[in-house]
Amino acid sequence: MDSLAHEDHKWDIPQLFQELFLETNDILWFLDGCSGKLYLSRQFYVMNGYTQEQEQTIRLIEDFYPLIHPADRKQVAESVEKLVQRLTPKLAVEFRMINRLGKMRHILIKGHLTERIMDGDATSGSLFxxxxxxxxxxxxxxxxxxxxxxxFDSLTQMPNRSMFTYRTTVAVQQRLADSGTCAVVYMDLDNFQRINDLYGQYFGDDVLQAAGRTMTEFLGPELLVARPSGDEFLILFSEIEGKKALAERIEHLRQLMARPMMVQGREIQLACSTGVAIYPEDGHNAEELIKNADAALHQAKKEGKNRNAFYEVAIKTALIKRTQMERELHEALSRNELRLLYQPQLDLHSGQIIGVEALLRWDSPTHGQVSPLEFIPLAEDSGLIIPIGLWVLQQACQQIEVWRRQGLGHLTIAVNLSPVQLSHEGFYATVMQQVKGIEFVATSLCLEITESILVDDLSRVSAILSKFRSKGVKIALDDFGTGYSSLNYLKDLPLDVLKIDKTFIDNFEQGDTEKEITRTIVSLAHILRLDVVAEGVETLDQFGYLREIGCNKVQGYYVSRPIPADEIGPFLQALEMT
Structure with missing residues (x-):
């Protein structure tokens, strides 16, 4: 076996390390923290285009740094220095490297300190x-x-609704900090369908692209202009000085949009309607601002189109209803008005039901069946989500035990977590108290989080989820692709499952974009060794495509509607007979 020692680069690496370096296909490195001597395994040289004669030419850490992209070099050097200076126990840094063939590669370096493992010269030091x-x-x-x-929108290359929602959330947080105001403007091109009808969809697409460019050039880079869908556009004024100045700016834009424009040699004249919602008076988050700006837009169109409207309608009525509903939600638990339904999840490989998602329902004697989209935000804002969430966990854990006794111990129950719950002090201890003493409950429980949980403190959330995972509880990231999707979240969080939001599945029939997004999500999740669950599957075509691209599990009305716990057993029996 070749020795790793060189005349001017001699150090006695134990036989175990020599064998590991020479036999592995992974790229390993070994650094003498005192002398700066560096050894890279052969695979490094192979990957970067070195000939066999050129191998082992990088003998010092200082020889390695020039290979790193200049923009990343300082960060890597500082991180390595912190490691050898014992300022951090571990090293994990991403950087770019251009190999000898001119190809850019993205590299992740990981490492840790080890005790002295050399026998030779004591002056070589003991930090490795x-x-x-x-x-x-x-x-x-x-x-x-x-x-x-x-x-980003595939037609105009402008930001889409997801990006707009994210940027609006950031703007709201900034204005909350400085007590300022921001605004969302919802724009619709009036009678745009006539253009499609007269000249065709491709011509209409060119008009939309031209309209987008006009708005972006007029408003400048400091304002975000997005295309959420169709002939609609969203504009974010991240900071405004007053309602009057905002109205004047919008009117100037509307006048500009009304000027004739040339598209494919034809002169086109547009008219547009706009609706405006201002933070904080018209909404306290991105979703509320977009929704209320849309409501104002509809009001403008109702009043005759080609005009602007500020959101002012029915605010008092909505507040009165909200106050009444919050008061009744306080009493919903004690009155047994809350119940859980369970939606089965089908494993596409085995064809078996392997789990369910617990879904909360409220049967209000006053309001009837209240949508979770309405009462869950209310529970979060009022703090009621803490006792309600605890009740849901209690019911789910008890149901796991009931099903285990009925021979259905293979079923996993997924329970949705609110950001409020996860940030509540003592939440981990509370959950573990529920599973204590109930055999197999922890390993049959899956906690689902949404991307909005990750905005405030990723490291704190990750630490809490890691504690759950160490006890056997599975962790799923729900509604992926609709919020703050980031590769860092997927890499750094202790996840087991990625759930694709139903909005992607719903739009399969509208074109290939949503299908390609879904395929990419599945591919990315599998690279990260995550199971993928697709939500909202309602048709055979959706089911077939998801199975074709390797999605692991599905749930939705094509498999089953949400059903009571006592119907799960008969449902499984009926499924086995088909």
Missing amino acids: ASGTLTEISELKQKASQLNRLTY
Whole structure:
């Protein structure tokens, strides 16, 4: 076996390390923290285009740094220095490297300190670091594709609704901090369908592209202009000085949009209606502002189109209803008005039902069956989500035990977590108290979080979820692709499952974009060794495509509607007979 020692680079690496370096296909590295001597395993040289004669030419850490992209070099050097100086126990840094063939590669370096393992010269010191270099170029490429498909409109290349929602959330947080105001403007091109009818869809697409460019050029880079769908556009004024100045700016834009424009040699004249919602008076988050700006837009169109309207309608009525509903929600638990339904999840490989998602329902004697989209935000804002969430967990854990006794112990129950619950002090201890003493409950429980949980404190959330996972509880990221999708979240969070939001599945029939996004999500999840569950599957075509692209599990009305717990057993029996 070749020795790793060189005349001017001699150090006695034990036989175990020599064999590991020479036999592995992974890229390993070994660093003498005192002398700066560096050893890279042969695979590094192979990946970067070195000939066999050129191998082992990188003998010092200082020889390695010039290979790193200049923009990343300082961060890597500082991170390595912190490691050898014992300022951090571990090393994990991403950087770019251009190999000898001119190809850019994305690399993840990981490492940790080790005790003295050499026998030779004592002056060599006893601080050593070792670790791995992993190429993550494919992962980065998949993430970039997913980001483009998820956050940008394929026709105009403008930001889409998801990106707009994210940027509006950031603006709201900034204005909350400085007590300022921001505004969302919802625009619709009046009678745009006539253009499609007269000249065709392709011509209409060119008009939309031209309209988008006009708005973006007029408003400038400091304002975000997005195309959520169709002939609609969204504009974010991240900071405004007053309602009057905002109205004047919108009117100037509307006048500009009304000027004749040339498209494919034809002169086209547009008219547009706009609706405006202002933070904080018209909404306290992105979703409310967009919804209320849309309501104002509909009011403008109702009043005759080609005009602007500010959101002012029915606010008092909505507040009165909200106050009444909150008061009744306080009493819903004690009155047994809340109940759980369970929607089965089908494993596409085995064809078996392997789990269910617990879905909360409220049967109000006053309001009837209240949508979770309405009462869950109310429960979060009022703090009622804490006792309600605890009740849901209690019911789910008890149901796991009931099903186990009935021979259905293979079923996993997924329970949705609110950001409010996860941020509540003592939440972990409370949950573990529920599963204590109930055999197999922890391993049959899956906690679902949404991407909105991750905005405030990723490291704190990750630490809490890791504690759950260490006890056997599974962790799922729900509604992926509709919020703050980030590769960092997927890499850094202790996840087991990725759930694709039903909005992607719903739009399969509208074109290939949503299908391609879904395919990319599935591919990315599998690279990260995550199971994928598709929600909202309602048709055979959706089911077939998801199975074709390797999705692991599905749920939705094609498999089963949400049903009471006592119907799960008969449902499984009926499924086995088909």
